[in-house]
Amino acid sequence: MDDYQRLVVAQFFEPLPNLSQNSCHQFVLHHIAPILFPNSTGKVDIQPSPFQGSMSYTAILHTHSTSADHCIAIQFRSDKQDLFGVNEASRIHGTIVPLVTYQGMYEGLFVYTSPFAEGTPYISVLMSSEDFQLPLQKKTATVMDLADLVTRGSRVNTTPFDTTISDLASILENIRHTVNNYIFRHATLRNSISACISRLLPGLRNLATLPVTLTHQDLAPFNYLIDDSTGRVQAVLDWDGAIYLPVGSNFYFMDSLFGFMTPSGWQDTEDRQELETAFYNRALASLAAQGFGGITKEQLESQKAIRMLLYGVERLLKFKDERAEHYLDGYLRGLSFMNGYMFSY
Incomplete structure (x- = not known):
């Protein structure tokens, strides 16, 4: 992340004293990765997304195995998404609209996953x-x-x-x-x-x-x-x-x-x-x-x-x-x- 993106992340976590990038990464590692890849025995690493929004924090989950590599975006949001729009958009526009899945809550934040979007x-x-x-x-x-x-x-x-x-x-x-x-x-x-x-x-x-x-x-x-x-x-x-x-x-x-x-x-x-x-x-x-x-x-x-x-x-x-x-x-x-x-x- 560049300096501006780091500032955006700091501002997101400022009113959340019990949370941090690291705590979110640990949640992904112990609770999201096992759900998405229950049989994976390969290496898993988690990094902050290089592009962040002011109302959320996004981490990127990478899994590496002999069969395939996967890259998933995990977003921690302060507000709940209305998924009607994204589901309709994916139906109309296809793969340029990554499908979003609700994964529950973590310390008051709404957690969503989606395929990592290139670009x-x-x-x-x-x-x-x-x-x-x-x-x-x-x-x-x-x-x-x-x-x-x-x-x-x-x-x-x-x-x-x-x-x-x-x-x-x-x-x-x-x-x-x-x-x-x-x-x-x-x-x-x-x-x-x-x-x-x-x-x-x-x-x-x-x-x-x-x-x-x-x-x-x-x-x-x-x-x-x-x-x-x-x-x-x-x-x-x-x-x-x-x-x-x-x-x-x-x-x-x-x-x-x-x-x-x-x-x-x-x-x-x-x-x-x-x-x-x-x-x-x-x-x-x-x-x-x-x-x-x-x-x-x-x-x-x-x-x-x-x-x-x-x-x-x-x-x-x-x-x-x-x-x-x-x-x-x-x-x-x-x-x-x-x-x-x-x-x-």
Whole structure:
């Protein structure tokens, strides 16, 4: 693990004085390994995963024998996972979604096992690259694979047409009410949000016909692993809480492929337009191949905008800091239909 990963692990164990990496490793050795490999007589070793999450600690169990070697990830979590999402995702996407199995509890932590996923988190590849840049060909490969991922397994939305429109309108009006009562550090952001809502409301009927897909709720660049050399997606993790939502609902996560945050605000990459065009073209082609032709980029981007506003405002209320405003401003600037709006942020 690098220094940052060690810090993440230390912060996870800080409120757990009776637990440590070593105690978790001993639990794996004496209680998990015998369950998974009851007849194994080979060597067993346990190491911390090189990539850690803030809400869990992950160890890697290696077994070595004359017949076969195995590599299993064991995750100790402070919260219980909803395995519906991961089971559905594995059914839809196959082996790029490692199946997760609940193994019980250890000292108040929930313990899960899954096959070890090959690859490196996209954010780690990006951060280790020169000038925080990746070759366009590699980024395009990641973009195309994610476009397939977020559209695969689409099916007809069975929610009544009028109910869908009413729900969308309610979401937007609630967002408008919230931001009207929020004290912004940059007051012009309120105007930008209001302008976006005003652009979205007249077109809600066009969104009621969108198909639904199993929607990953945190498709951030640390949750998809890529091949360092090609950019191809090898695994997508953390499907906890995934639910069926209209296609486009989590497209705002793609903005992490098109730009990055700086101390002064969001900055698009020079190749944003090319990458975003490739993403939408691939997404539309995937939907058409599944029988959903006639869908437009405008529909997908509008659905993206609604869920992006919901996500961004929830983040704003949670953190109440300038960084959350920067992200929301960056998301808004990335919407093509907001290009005519004069930002003064």
